[in-house]
Each structure stands twice: as C-alpha cells, then as structure tokens.
Amino acid sequence: MSLLCKGIAAAQGIAIGHAFVKVEQTLSYTRTTLEADQVAAEVARLKEAVGKTISQLEAIKQKASKDIGEAEAKIFEAHQLIMSDPEFIGAIESNIESEKINSESALEGVSNMFVGMFESMEDEYMRERAADLRDVSKRLLKNLLGIEDSLLGDATEAVILVCHDLTPSDTAQLDKDQVKAFVTNIGGRTSHSAIMARTMEIPAVTGLSDITEKVKSGDMLVVDGETGDVFVNPDQDLIASYEQKLKEFHEQKATWAKLINEPSVTKDGHHVELVANIGTPHDAEGADKAGAEGIGLFRTEFLYMGRDNFPTEEEQFEAYKAVAATIDNNRPVVIRTLDIGGDKELPYLDLPHEMNPFLGYRAIRICLDQVDLFKTQLRALLRASAFGNIKIMYPMIASLVELRQANAILEEVKEDLRQNGIAFNEEIEVGMMIEIPAAAVVADQLAKEADFFSIGTNDLIQYTMAVDRMNQQISYLYDPFNPAVLRLIKNVIDAAHKEGKWAGMCGEMAGEEYALPVLLGFGLDEFSMSAPSILRSRHLLTQLSMEEMKAATNEILNLATGEEIRAYIKENILDKL
Structure with missing residues (x-):
C-alpha cells in the first residue's frame, strides 16, 4: 500500500527507484590499557590515522571543487584544519600518554568534551562547529579501526539514498550515476547538503522526521523534489504518472x-x-557556460578562507581581474567586499567570541573598524575595474552613516591611486546589500547615495522574522512569502527606482520558481542565483508578462499569509502557463 511522506523540498527534480537505507554504523572498540613501552607506538598509530584522514578530506575537497564548485568545497578545508589543530590532536595525544590508553578511547574522550562544549553554546554557528567536529572525529575513528568508508555499501544499481542525515562530506562524494536522489530525517533547504544537491542537480527531500523507520532497502520510492513529497511503494498508476512527469522534466x-x-x-x-x-x-567559468548575463554576487570572503594570512592586494587584484576577463563583453561583475563573521571565521583574524555573531562584529563593521584591511581590498577592486565592468557592493549596511563612512574610505583610496597614476574606472558603480530590515525601511534615504541595491534575502528574512534559518523546530517561520518580507522587498525596489537606480537580489529567493513572477511584478531589475537555476528562470520569464505580473502583485500584497500567497501564485500564474 502506497504511503505518502511530506518533507522539505530541498533540491528540484523527480526520481523513481529502489531505496537504499543507510544504517548508521556502530563503531565499537575495547578500551585498552597500555604498557609504558607501548605509548610511543600508539601515538604514532594515531598520527598515521590523522594523516590518512587529512588525505581523505583533501580528496573529497578536490572532488567537490570539480563537481560542485570551489566555494562549497571550502568546508572541507575547515575539516582539515580540525585535524591539524594542535589543541584537538594534541589533547588526544596527551590523553594517550597520561592515561596510557588506546587512541580510540582517547579520541572519544577528547571529542565528546569538545562537542559537548560547542553544543552547550547558545550561538548557532558554534553549535554547527560541533557537527563538523563530530563528522571529522567519526572519520578519524573509522581510520583507527581500519573500517573503509562506504556510503552505498554493496548497492549494485542506482538507488534513492535514505538516511538520517547527510554530512557535507557525504554529499560531496555522491555520484549522480549511483544516487538518483536522497531523502533524510533531518535538514532543511538552506543546509550545506541541500545547497550542494541543487548545484549537483540531485533531487532531495529533507526534514522527513522518521523516513528511515518507514522505509527498508529495496522498497520502491518516488521522490518529488519540487513538492517535498516522497511516495513509499506507490501503485503502478502513480509510478506511471511520475514517469511521464520525469520525461517532461527532461524535455524541459x-x-x-x-x-x-x-x-x-x-x-x-x-x-x-x-x-x-x-x-x-x-x-565564473561555470556561470558563463550556464548562460549568465554577468555576476551578481562574487563572495570575496572565500579568497580569505583556507589560509593562514590575509590575501595580498596583488592576489586579490588578479582574482578580480580574472573574473572580469571570464565575464567579458562588458557584462556586469558585482563584487561584494569582505563579509566575514557570523557563520564565517578566519583563524588568523582574532574575532572576539560573541553570544550572537550574526548580530555582532561582522562584514562592513569589521572593515570600517580595520581600515587598512578594507583599503587593501578596495585598492585591488579599483585597479581591477580598469579591466572590466566591475561594481563594488558593501554588505551588512544598516544606516546611511555606515554607507557614507565606507564611501569616504573609498574616496581616499581613489585619490591615492590618482596621485600614483594607477588606472581605474572613475565611473565605477558602488552599491550596497539590503539585508537588514532597518536599511529596507530607510531605502529611500540610502537610494540617494548608493548607485544600486542588491537584496540579500537569506539574512533579510531571518532578521525580519527573528528566526534562525538553520533551526528546524522553527523553520516554518523562515518564509520568503511572508507579507512583511514581500512588503520590505517592494519598498526597496520602489525606493531605488524613484532615484533612477537599479535593484537586484542575490539571496536564494531570486532563483525560486514561485518568487520570480512576484519579483518581476515588483520591478526587480536583476536576479542573481546559482548557475544551474539560470536557464530554468529564463524559460519561465519568456512565458510571463510584466504588466500582468504588476497587476497580480497588487492582489498578492493584500493577502494575509504566505500560504495564501503561494496558493495564489500556483493557481493564477504557474498553473496557467
């Protein structure tokens, strides 16, 4: 009998196939007491396992860089740093030596201590570090026990992977020829694994709570990554209808x-x-091949991550110039200045520990405080602007005062370049992200002095709704279609247009099928999204009328809930295409 399970639509697509239920391995070992003359050999065994773990992580990182993109692969550099952290590895060695115990026992004690410490913290970012530490510790333990890491076991056909959760390292190792889709008990649309799945074009449904208990390996599944529906042992009529949908999807x-x-x-x-x-x-090369009309967001913080010192002006200049060269024909390249802090840290930048780093010392606040750091990046950006249509964008601006402070520093850098006869685009556009509700409310004032806006919906939604978007218990509140969010977005676009400026969007919302008609009706000028979403969005645009969408949004803004708005979009726009 067919069973319908409802989850979170994490990655678009349809999959039909047999389930492979990944059972969590029980990694058992015996606590062993060592003789004094065995300690040195045990420490050596630990170091060998650490070296193997680092090598595995490097291989995963390389595969992720190739299949998903270098930005997403940066997480594995963080995992490698854990394995190289003298506080973590040194504590394990110290336990072996002081307690004369085997490596597995020492690892468990140290790992549990650090994981417990991070999990007890109120800050969500620090709790996520606990998940990273647990993932890496598990990999190290497997290497100590000589257990090969196999995600799909002895599966001989392409399957739908069913598991409690997928770590980023699990997701990065997925092969589209072996995994048709994956479904998990936990997770959300904005998790690392979900974002990777969308980039890899693997359908995924997350947050199903107990799917591993309802499904056994070999069961037939239908996974709808657009609706979040998972059908267990569907009847032939349902399978036939989804086979037709899958055929239509490939034709699309x-x-x-x-x-x-x-x-x-x-x-x-x-x-x-x-x-x-x-x-x-x-x-940038992948974006160009995907048909992008430019770059709407270059996250420059990834130039600063995975290293032990700041990138030089010359390194940054070459990186920005390379993007401009790839995106030629004077197409726009919007480059965001350093957006570090929050969920992104630099080991060599001694950021203070904060109760809530998402509301703390981050992004433009760091740059306005550490002016030399900011000026180095601005010099590189201005120099690169002589080689393409580069635009500068400040993140996390909360007020007109901050915008003016940033522009004053930029003017100092421009004057220095002029004095030294260094070429740059004197007419370079300088804009800002709108991701703080305060900025959205006073967008009319900011539009007088910013050349453009780019709406960062990921943060704007969570700040507006006071919801941690990674917290599954309250994920229902993280709703792009909440009327409060939509009204803020329209206010920003209207404010930009009133001053003759353009408005874009670089959050996840810009690439969503349901959002595109609404944003078009609001008058959004630029939609910045992951490269795989571009052609689907372009096709949808060709079927929409700007004037009709304007009329529709007048009705949408009078609706009371996100559910009503989605229903309206489906029934009155998408279903009629």
Whole structure:
C-alpha cells in the first residue's frame, strides 16, 4: 500500500527507484590499557590515522571543487584544519600518554568534551562547529579501526539514498550515476547538503522526521523534489504518472538549453538581467557556460578562507581581474567586499567570541573598524575595474552613516591611486546589500547615495522574522512569502527606482520558481542565483508578462499569509502557463 511522506523540498527534480537505507554504523572498540613501552607506538598509530584522514578530506575537497564548485568545497578545508589543530590532536595525544590508553578511547574522550562544549553554546554557528567536529572525529575513528568508508555499501544499481542525515562530506562524494536522489530525517533547504544537491542537480527531500523507520532497502520510492513529497511503494498508476512527469522534466531541460545565449525577456518585451552568484574566480567559468548575463554576487570572503594570512592586494587584484576577463563583453561583475563573521571565521583574524555573531562584529563593521584591511581590498577592486565592468557592493549596511563612512574610505583610496597614476574606472558603480530590515525601511534615504541595491534575502528574512534559518523546530517561520518580507522587498525596489537606480537580489529567493513572477511584478531589475537555476528562470520569464505580473502583485500584497500567497501564485500564474 502506497504511503505518502511530506518533507522539505530541498533540491528540484523527480526520481523513481529502489531505496537504499543507510544504517548508521556502530563503531565499537575495547578500551585498552597500555604498557609504558607501548605509548610511543600508539601515538604514532594515531598520527598515521590523522594523516590518512587529512588525505581523505583533501580528496573529497578536490572532488567537490570539480563537481560542485570551489566555494562549497571550502568546508572541507575547515575539516582539515580540525585535524591539524594542535589543541584537538594534541589533547588526544596527551590523553594517550597520561592515561596510557588506546587512541580510540582517547579520541572519544577528547571529542565528546569538545562537542559537548560547542553544543552547550547558545550561538548557532558554534553549535554547527560541533557537527563538523563530530563528522571529522567519526572519520578519524573509522581510520583507527581500519573500517573503509562506504556510503552505498554493496548497492549494485542506482538507488534513492535514505538516511538520517547527510554530512557535507557525504554529499560531496555522491555520484549522480549511483544516487538518483536522497531523502533524510533531518535538514532543511538552506543546509550545506541541500545547497550542494541543487548545484549537483540531485533531487532531495529533507526534514522527513522518521523516513528511515518507514522505509527498508529495496522498497520502491518516488521522490518529488519540487513538492517535498516522497511516495513509499506507490501503485503502478502513480509510478506511471511520475514517469511521464520525469520525461517532461527532461524535455524541459532540453528546451531550457536552447536559451543559453538568449537575453532574459518577458513575453511583453521587458528585459531583466539573470546573473550568477559565485565564490571563486573558477566559478565564473561555470556561470558563463550556464548562460549568465554577468555576476551578481562574487563572495570575496572565500579568497580569505583556507589560509593562514590575509590575501595580498596583488592576489586579490588578479582574482578580480580574472573574473572580469571570464565575464567579458562588458557584462556586469558585482563584487561584494569582505563579509566575514557570523557563520564565517578566519583563524588568523582574532574575532572576539560573541553570544550572537550574526548580530555582532561582522562584514562592513569589521572593515570600517580595520581600515587598512578594507583599503587593501578596495585598492585591488579599483585597479581591477580598469579591466572590466566591475561594481563594488558593501554588505551588512544598516544606516546611511555606515554607507557614507565606507564611501569616504573609498574616496581616499581613489585619490591615492590618482596621485600614483594607477588606472581605474572613475565611473565605477558602488552599491550596497539590503539585508537588514532597518536599511529596507530607510531605502529611500540610502537610494540617494548608493548607485544600486542588491537584496540579500537569506539574512533579510531571518532578521525580519527573528528566526534562525538553520533551526528546524522553527523553520516554518523562515518564509520568503511572508507579507512583511514581500512588503520590505517592494519598498526597496520602489525606493531605488524613484532615484533612477537599479535593484537586484542575490539571496536564494531570486532563483525560486514561485518568487520570480512576484519579483518581476515588483520591478526587480536583476536576479542573481546559482548557475544551474539560470536557464530554468529564463524559460519561465519568456512565458510571463510584466504588466500582468504588476497587476497580480497588487492582489498578492493584500493577502494575509504566505500560504495564501503561494496558493495564489500556483493557481493564477504557474498553473496557467
């Protein structure tokens, strides 16, 4: 009998196939007391396992860089840093030597201590570090026990992976030829694994609570990554209907591919820009191949991560210049200045421990405080602007005062370059992200002095709704279609247009099928999204009328809930295409 399970639609696509239920391994060992003359050999055994773990993480990182992108692969550098951390590894060695116990026992004691310490912290970022530590510790323990890490066991056919959770390292190792889709008990749309799945184009449904208890290996499953539906042992009629949907989906992708070099124009002739979010210069090539009309967000913090010192001006200049060269024909390249802090830390930047770093010393606040650091990046950006259509964008601006402070520092750097005869684009556009509700409310004032806005919905939604987007218990509150969020977005776009400026969006919302008609109706000029979403969005645009969407949004803004708004979009717009 068919069973329907409802979860979170994490990655679009349809999959039909047999389940492979990944059973969590029980890693058992015996606590052993060592003789004095055995301690040195045991420490050596630990170091050998640590070395093997680091090598495995490097291989995973390389595969992730190739299959997913360098930005997403940076997480594995963080895992490697844990394995190289003298406080962590040194504490394990110290336990072996002082208590004369085997490596497995020493690892468990130290790992549990650190994990417990991080999990007890109120800050969500620090709790996420506990998950990283647990993941890496488990890998090290497997190497100590000589257990090969196998995600799919002895599966001989392409399967739908069913598991409690997928770590980033698990997801990075997935092969599309072996895994048709994955479904998990926990997780959300904004988790590392979900974002990776969308980039890899593997359908995924997360947050199913107890799917591992309802499914056994070999069961037939249908996974709908658009609706969040998972059907267990469906009847033949349901399978047939989804086989038809899957066929139509592949036909859709073939249709989308024809639009790769076409402009993004609505059926009534209105043009918008569909551009890409990237994390490294290497990612620009993928964006270009995906049909992006430019770069809407270059996250420069990834140039600073995975190293033990700040990137030099010359290193940054070459990186920015390389992106401009890849995205040629004077297409725009919007480069965000350093957005560190919150969930992104630099080991060599001694940031203070804060109860809530997302509301603390981060992004533009660091740059305005550490002016030399900021000036180095601005010099590199300005110099690179002589080689392409580069635009500078400040993150986390909360007030007109901060915008003016940042622009004053930029003017100092410009004057220094002029004095030294160094070329840069004197007309370079300088804009800001709108991700703090305070900025959205006073967008009319900010628009007088910023050249453009880019709306960062990931933070704007969680700040507006006072909801941690990674907290599964309250994830229902993280709703892009909440009327309060939509009204703030429209206010920002209207404020920009009133001053003759353009407004873009670089949050996850920009690439969502349900959001695109609404944002078009609001008058959004630029949609920045992950590269795989561009052609699908361009195809949808060709079927929409700008004037019709304007009329629809007038009705949408009078609806009371996100559920009502989604229903309206489905029934009155998407279902009629």
